[in-house]
Amino acid sequence: MSRFEPVALEHASRLLNHGPTVLVTTAFAGQRNLMAAAWSMPVEFTPPRIAIVIDKSTLTKELINASGQFAIIIPSAEFATQTYAAGSISGRDGDKFDRLQLQAQQGSVLGLPVLEDACIAWMECRLIPESHTEKAYDTCFAEVVSAAADSRAFSGGHWHMDASNPATHTIHYLGAGLFMSLGGQITTQSPF
């Protein structure tokens, strides 16, 4: 049973605020794909907008160009091996969901393939075409139109990652197959 619940759009950018490694899914004309992406960030809270680097030579970018949309999936620590595998093969060699034995669900607004098993959040995005930055920096801007999260990890607009749920912490890619998951909380107060 999925523990996913909708995330209010004004909280969607918080899903990427702390720099997790993500997966990107796309679909167009009966073809779908999945890739890993270490480089993404929010650029605005309201409306919720994000930037993500997607190499212009990839099948994912080809499908985004055709459809104008994509989804971002946030994997948990339990999904690190599949995340790395998704980044190691090309969808041009066959459907990656099948090769990785992944069962996809459908996003609520765009119907894009999303993953709720061992992943902790997703958001569906509409590309905001910016041909110059897509060409010069492989950087795509997009607006989030729907989002949902595993309520154990994110609810009420906030992440809940503590010692009680290490398996549902986000992962952060250092390179060469090595991820780190988020560990301890540090609560701060400004002296001002």
Add this chain to the structure above:
Amino acid sequence: MSRFEPVALEHASRLLNHGPTVLVTTAFAGQRNLMAAAWSMPVEFTPPRIAIVIDKSTLTKELINASGQFAIIIPSAEFATQTYAAGSISGRDGDKFDRLQLQAQQGSVLGLPVLEDACIAWMECRLIPESHTEKAYDTCFAEVVSAAADSRAFSGGHWHMDASNPATHTIHYLGAGLFMSLGGQITTQSPF
């Protein structure tokens, strides 16, 4: 004694690969400033280029517009309180380095203020002017022209964050004064 050593430019983007929260420093005509920034990412390895969101209303953006350059500082877990404080006050109300009692060093190429006490890496950047994305998304693109890191945390082009050095792990901002530091390593191998 500083433990900082130069980072080869082809490895500089790896400093931001995993989404740490950073500080941004600027200086122009005798004025300097420091701000916290949760939203940044690499966009290219060679040449090393990054994107970072800097609100157009800030003193930092004003100084970047005037100078065409800025530095990115990566704080360690030990620097979380100062990072939050830097994000809670404005440089328009007085020099933040003085108010936070920070001793700045000088970057090696641009001479920008950098921090080596309780911070673990820095990079000096030249702005690549992109007026549209700066205006529409507060997103600045820049090329890294020098970088250095605490050799306990990053050397040979790789991060070294494990159970032996939790105080020098990077921090990742969740919002509302709450950071998390990186915790456990997850080593993966692709099945393909």
